[in-house]
Amino acid sequence: MFKNFFPNKILSITYTKINGLVSLLIAVLVVGLIYSLIISPPDYIQGDSVRIMYVHVPSSFLALGCFGFIGVASILNLIFKIKFMPLLSKSLAPAGCIFAIISIITGSLWGKPTWGIWWVWDARLTSMLILLIFYIAYILTWKLVKSFEKANKISSIIGIVGLLNIPVIKYSVDWWNTLHQPSSITLTSAPTIHYTMLIPLLIMFLGMLIYTLIIFLMQYKIEVIKFKLKKKKYLK
Amino acid sequence: MLSKKVKTRIFFLSLSVLVLIAVIFFILKSLEENVVYFFSPSEIYNKTNISFNKKIRVGGLVKINSINKKDSSINFIITDLKKEIIVTYKGLVPNLFSEGKGVVAEGKLKDRKYFIADKILAKHDENYMPPEVSKALEKSDN
Numbered sequence: 001m002f003k004n005f006f007p008n009k010i011l012s013i014t015y016t017k018i019n020g021l022v023s024l025l026i027a028v029l030v031v032g033l034i035y036s037l038i039i040s041p042p043d044y045i046q047g048d049s050v051r052i053m054y055v056h057v058p059s060s061f062l063a064l065g066c067f068g069f070i071g072v073a074s075i076l077n078l079i080f081k082i083k084f085m086p087l088l089s090k091s092l093a094p095a096g097c098i099f100a101i102i103s104i105i106t107g108s109l110w111g112k113p114t115w116g117i118w119w120v121w122d123a124r125l126t127s128m129l130i131l132l133i134f135y136i137a138y139i140l141t142w143k144l145v146k147s148f149e150k151a152n153k154i155s156s157i158i159g160i161v162g163l164l165n166i167p168v169i170k171y172s173v174d175w176w177n178t179l180h181q182p183s184s185i186t187l188t189s190a191p192t193i194h195y196t197m198l199i200p201l202l203i204m205f206l207g208m209l210i211y212t213l214i215i216f217l218m219q220y221k222i223e224v225i226k227f228k229l230k231k232k233k234y235l236k
Numbered sequence: 237m238l239s240k241k242v243k244t245r246i247f248f249l250s251l252s253v254l255v256l257i258a259v260i261f262f263i264l265k266s267l268e269e270n271v272v273y274f275f276s277p278s279e280i281y282n283k284t285n286i287s288f289n290k291k292i293r294v295g296g297l298v299k300i301n302s303i304n305k306k307d308s309s310i311n312f313i314i315t316d317l318k319k320e321i322i323v324t325y326k327g328l329v330p331n332l333f334s335e336g337k338g339v340v341a342e343g344k345l346k347d348r349k350y351f352i353a354d355k356i357l358a359k360h361d362e363n364y365m366p367p368e369v370s371k372a373l374e375k376s377d378n
Contacts, residue, residue, distance in 0.1 A: 041366030045332055050364060079245045115357045116330030122273035160253065164260060177272045177295060179340055184362040194365035 010221050021214050028207040036200035043197075050197070052110040058205040060103040060128070062212055064166055066096025067131060070138065071163025074156035086152045087227060089159060090142055091219035095212045097135035104128060115179060123172035124180035127165060134162035148230070274340045277319035281348055288345050294321055295340040295359060303335055314339060314351075325353040332358035 036054035043050035070089040077085035107125070108118045119125065138158045145151035173182040185191045191198055238246075264271060274295030280286065294314055302313035309326045312335075323341050333339060338359030343352050365373075 041368070044365055044367045044370035045334075045337070046360065046364075053364070075249065078249055079242060114330075114332055114360050116332075117355075117357055120273065120357070123271050160249075161256065164253075164257060168260075168264075176268070177274050177276070179273050179295075179357060179359055181360050181362045184364060192363045194369055196366055197364050 010217070010224050013217055013221065018214060018217060021210060021217075025207060025210045025214060028203060028210060032200060032203035032207045036204055040197055040200045041194075046114055049110055049113045052106050053197075054201055054204045056103060056106040056110060057201060058208045059099040059106070061205065062208055063096050063100035063103055063128075063131065063135075064169060066092050066099065066212065067135065067159075067162055068166050070096070070159045071166065074159030074163070077152070078156050078160070084224070086155065087220060087223040090155070091223050092212075092216050093135060093139050093142075094219065095215040097132070097139060099208070099212075100128070100132040100135055104132060120179050122178040122180060123176045124169065124178045127169040127172050130165055131162065131169060134158060134165065138162070276316040277314060277321045278316050280321065280345070281319045286345065286348070288347075291342060291344060293340050293342045294323070294351055295338070296321075298333070298335050298337060298339050300335045312339075314341065321349060321351050323351045323353050325356055327354075327356075329356050330358040332360065337361075 032054070037051055040051070040054075042048045069092055073085045073089040076082060077089075104125075107128075111120075112118050138155050141155040141158060142151050145154060172178060173180055184193045185198075193201065274293035275283070276296050277294065280292075280294065296314040296316040299313040299315045299320065302311075304311040309324060310329065311322065311324050314321045314323055323343075325341065325343075333356060338361055340357045340359050341351060341353035342355040342357070345351055
């Protein structure tokens with residue numbers, strides 16, 4: 001399985017395979033959106049604004065997950081100097097960044113009718129904004145720093161420092177008093193979301209996961225080709 | 237197995253990460269007063285360095301049968317099931333503000349039991365369910 005990520009294998013992933021994934025994505029998203037926007041019931045206090053959750057929660061989760069991956073890959077990259085690690089995390093960053101933005105925007109759209117305010121500086125919201133800043137810094141490093149070696153080092157350090165922020169985001173709602181509610185889905189206890197709402201949430205999560213995978217594969221392929229072309233230039 | 241170079245890298249990386257974690261921990265610990273978004277009534281009761289001219293936030297549950305509306309002002313009690321604070325507020329409350337639900341009030345303390353709010357925010361909990369289920373739950377409780 002791990003071997004598939006080696007640079008030469010990715011080139012065998014053709015556009016027909018990616019198109020297959022795209023049709024799967026459309027199918028899952030259509031089912032997920034119909035389920036979450038029409039079939040699923042309104043909430044007992046929030047009413048229909050609960051439907052924002054079906055986009056907000058999966059995108060927050062993926063934003064954290066993508067950066068978690070970038071952080072771990074950055075550690076492996078600095079220690080073992082594996083050539084394709086930076087390419088992997090570099091290709092995952094844009095999708096994660098978009099999800100962090102979506103999470104913050106949908107969150108504030110939900111916050112206004114529910115809390116009565118668009119934004120507060122509580123621990124969860126602030127740490128999520130810091131994550132977005134880390135994403136932007138990470139992407140900008142690759143864009144602005146010309147030398148590959150230098151960009152690789154700086155971005156890996158950003159990845160590792162940003163990784164420390166991930167548990168702070170996750171547990172901010174348990175460690176401090178926050179306006180943001182604690183997690184409804186935990187590993188240790190039964191979810192506090194009714195199953196008629198949990199099912200569309202999981203379908204939407206699956207859809208967004210497939211989306212991330214598609215963007216990642218396309219981006220990774222481009223990065224590998226770019227990397228190989230650059231190496232060729234050096235050899236000349 | 238691991239070469240000496242890799243071992244030194246592991247050593248230095250884990251050392252710097254540990255130092256970084258310690259630094260972040262101490263920063264967050266010393267800023268705890270500012271990191272928490274609100275205080276519960278018990279925390280205010282036990283607080284030693286309390287200031288009455290600074291804006292603070294109090295959060296908890298709105299006590300059942302405590303909301304008292306008069307003209308444009310509203311009085312209610314915030315409780316954390318141990319201690320209580322009486323809150324008075326002038327203005328519109330959010331739609332989700334109701335008895336038995338979470339609330340955060342921003343304003344100034346008059347004394348440890350009395351709070352004058354200039355902003356009320358509703359706090360939502362982690363429970364999501366359709367209205368029928370909530371009604372059924374209420375029925376089984378009574």
